[in-house]
Amino acid sequence: MAGIIHIIGVTAGPACYEILVGSDFFSEALRRSVIPSAERIALIVSSRIYELHRRIISQELEDREGRSFLLLMEDREENKSYAYAERFLERFIAEKLNRRSIVIGVGGGVVGDFAGFCSGIYMRGIPIVHVPTTLLAMVDSSVGGKAAVNLSVGKNIVGLFHQPALVISDVRFLRSLPDVEVRNGLTECFKHGLLGDFGTLELLESNDLQSIKRESVLCDLVAMSARFKSGIVEKDEKETGLRAALNFGHTIGHAIESSAGYRGVAHGQAVATGIKIKVEISRRMGLLTAAEAGRAEGIIRRYGLLPEKLDMDIEKVIRHMEYDKKNFGGTVNFVMLNGLGNPRLNQGISPDLLKEVMVELC
Numbered sequence: 001m002a003g004i005i006h007i008i009g010v011t012a013g014p015a016c017y018e019i020l021v022g023s024d025f026f027s028e029a030l031r032r033s034v035i036p037s038a039e040r041i042a043l044i045v046s047s048r049i050y051e052l053h054r055r056i057i058s059q060e061l062e063d064r065e066g067r068s069f070l071l072l073m074e075d076r077e078e079n080k081s082y083a084y085a086e087r088f089l090e091r092f093i094a095e096k097l098n099r100r101s102i103v104i105g106v107g108g109g110v111v112g113d114f115a116g117f118c119s120g121i122y123m124r125g126i127p128i129v130h131v132p133t134t135l136l137a138m139v140d141s142s143v144g145g146k147a148a149v150n151l152s153v154g155k156n157i158v159g160l161f162h163q164p165a166l167v168i169s170d171v172r173f174l175r176s177l178p179d180v181e182v183r184n185g186l187t188e189c190f191k192h193g194l195l196g197d198f199g200t201l202e203l204l205e206s207n208d209l210q211s212i213k214r215e216s217v218l219c220d221l222v223a224m225s226a227r228f229k230s231g232i233v234e235k236d237e238k239e240t241g242l243r244a245a246l247n248f249g250h251t252i253g254h255a256i257e258s259s260a261g262y263r264g265v266a267h268g269q270a271v272a273t274g275i276k277i278k279v280e281i282s283r284r285m286g287l288l289t290a291a292e293a294g295r296a297e298g299i300i301r302r303y304g305l306l307p308e309k310l311d312m313d314i315e316k317v318i319r320h321m322e323y324d325k326k327n328f329g330g331t332v333n334f335v336m337l338n339g340l341g342n343p344r345l346n347q348g349i350s351p352d353l354l355k356e357v358m359v360e361l362c
């Protein structure tokens with residue numbers, strides 16, 4: 001299987017761009033959009049991806065006319081920082097990147113957020129092309145234009161909306177992706193499914209962890225999920241309303257991760273735990289039927305999305321939720337499901353019910 005399989009057009013604010021999904025289609029992709037006319041190209045590449053997929057990067061992305069230069073990024077979350085960005089911005093100057101130049105970010109969400117941030121602030125913004133290499137980055141972080149770095153007080157605190165000029169999602173990269181990272185991405189697809197992306201929900205139900213990794217299935221999954229998220233972004237680019245639905249499961253998930261010091265629980269596992277808690281609360285509040293909740297739980301089990309064991313300090317998790325920047329007014333407000341595909345924003349939940357479900361499930 002080779003070539004572009006799906007093209008998703010996105011219009012977000014004044015930006016208009018394409019998300020290309022397929023396998024082995026770089027030369028075709030590089031002829032599109034802003035790339036042919038760019039005077040200089042900064043390639044920000046995950047050093048892990050460079051090690052694993054050097055042939056793709058050096059043969060297909062580094063052009064031979066001397067327009068591009070390579071900047072390797074150690075893609076640890078700690079490096080998604082303001083200080084690390086300054087080093088890259090200084091290299092941009094040294095390499096004479098100008099306003100007719102572009103940045104191409106190749107890697108997972110860490111590289112994408114970082115490259116988006118650097119390109120978004122350099123000379124008040126130059127175009128960014130995302131080449132996501134994790135499933136999560138293909139279905140989530142490369143879609144929607146959020147770019148940010150972390151501060152010591154919290155993640156993604158300093159950032160901007162900087163829509164890409166092009167997204168190139170080549171599922172060839174996913175061949176080397178470890179299962180824990182595949183599950184992180186599947187959790188975001190699953191979340192989209194519950195929020196109304198029913199094609200993805202059915203695809204998840206008719207496959208398992210092995211069969212979903214077939215390239216043709218991955219292409220469909222990435223395209224459906226990216227199309228669903230971009231549809232929401234088109235309606236609410238700056239997250240003033242509807243886009244907040246994409247935080248479903250994340251308020252609890254982030255609190256689980258931060259209260260555990262970001263150790264011992266993968267992002268996807270924490271979010272899947274948050275989703276499971278929300279589904280159960282929605283069921284008890286009469287918002288979801290037992291059959292709907294059962295469908296969600298079936299997918300969680302089928303793909304093993306939860307951690308094997310979760311030693312969660314529930315009081316601590318609740319305290320961390322109260323600090324979450326997405327909450328306001330001192331109360332913890334959640335996205336709930338009033339039926340599959342029908343998110344309800346800013347829903348207050350009784351602290352007793354929340355605690356009861358957390359104790360029972362975790």
Ligand SMILES: NC(=O)c1ccc[n+]([C@@H]2O[C@H](COP(=O)([O-])OP(=O)(O)OC[C@H]3O[C@@H](n4cnc5c(N)ncnc54)[C@H](O)[C@@H]3O)[C@@H](O)[C@H]2O)c1
Pocket residue numbers: 046048049052075077080107108109110111113133134135136137140141142143144145146147155156173174175176177178181184
């Ligand atoms: N901008 C947004 O809207 C948005 C949305 C969700 C998440 N994010 C951000 O995305 C980041 C998480 O992204 P992620 O889940 O992609 O993690 P990541 O970028 O940390 O990558 C996970 C690991 O996989 C490795 N890797 C990447 N591609 C690989 C491949 N093809 N084969 C083998 N290994 C590979 C990386 O080196 C890394 O060790 C977080 O910083 C989060 O804040 C942003």
